[in-house]
Amino acid sequence: MGRRLFKELERSYGFDEVAIVPGQVTINPELTSTKMNVGSLEFEIPIMASAMDGAVSPGFASYMHEMGGLGVLNAEGLYTRYDDPYSVLEEIISCPQDEVTEFLQKVYSEPIKEELIGQRVREIKNSGATCAVSFTPQNTKRMSPAAVEAGADMIVVQSTVTTARHMSNSYRGLVFSELIDALKVPVMVGNCVTYEVAMELMETGIDGLLVGVGPGAACTTREVVGVGVPQVTATLQCAAAREDYFRRTGRYVSIITDGGFRTGGDVCKAMVSGADGVMLGTPFAQANEAPGRGFNWGMANPHPELPRGTRISVGTKGSLKEILYGPTSKTDGTQNFMGALKVAMGMVGAYTLRDLHKAEMVIAPSIKTEGKFFQMSR
Secondary structure (H helix, E strand, O other): OOOOOOOOOOOOOOHHHEEEOOOOOOOOHHHOOOOEEEOOEEEOOOEEEOOOOOOOOHHHHHHHHHOOOEEEEEOOOHHHHOOOHHHHHHHHHHOOHHHHHHHHHHHOOOOOOHHHHHHHHHHHHHOOOOOEEEEOHHHHHHHHHHHHHHOOOEEEEEOOOOOOOOOOOOOOOOOHHHHHHHHOOOEEEEEEOOHHHHHHHHHOOOOEEEEOOOOOOOEOHHHHOOOOOOHHHHHHHHHHHHHHHHHHHOOOOEEEEEOOOOOHHHHHHHHHOOOOEEEEOHHHHOEOOOOOOOEEOOOOOOOOOOOOEOOEEOOOOEOHHHHHHOOOOOOOOOOOHHHHHHHHHHHHOOOOHHHHOOOOEEEOOOOOOOOOHHHHOO
């Protein structure tokens, strides 16, 4: 008799291991709608730029608004620690790779200037853009009211792993239901990868849930602490919680898959997995308009004791418009994400993103290599 295992492991799947099945009916891509809602806010495209200092500045948030999406500003980053964050950005960009983590720890040890939070929010609002800012849980209760007072339209509460029942030595931690009642703007929370935690977070009244632990190109959480779930499985889990919660309450919580994207095909697979939108970091750090000028680094990179990220050189691939809408001469799917999404919607007969959730997907571990001998040997 075989020995019983200490733990039974479930198989989980990432973007490279699945494929979307064509539909029985196809439609013209121009007939599709890619609108996304988060609470009371509506966006023309279901794409957000991640709250990473190398990807989103107040100016880049304005560009994202012009393109129909949303740029989330890291309200605990360089833009709220320094009156002139751009000179610090230049130093980070020019720092040697073997010294950069220590340098990041140094520059991010500068205290947050709370008056700069309101100033950065007003910069975004004065451009006419929707403003979303991100805080870590430990600072949300104290700092987010100032952001909302200055005009922030959405608060994003973001940490590597977020739960509704965080245990700490403090007398009273962050209570999401109280935060939502106090702020009176949509609140998005992340990051999460399981059905049970997603359901508990939705019960608190949040409007959006970020899905993903460790898949980002600049994140090393999976290597440092070994924690994470591949994005397709994580999205399926959290989307299942959303559907059950919606059937029971009639309240819809948007699922945003955050991290791990390289191509338009990845975006399409996230949507078929149940996402209402996606959050991209490194693809936008590759835009001409990005503040990192071809470099990107994670929010956990400057942690004073256990850095969980690294500065990466991602290069500059084109304008934000080309990355989102084309035209492109790239054949690898790294530009014209919206064109890819609309074509995929047409291939499966999905008029809306909710229709796209109904598309079939199969496990396909050879999807990237089948018949691609000549591409792979170049």
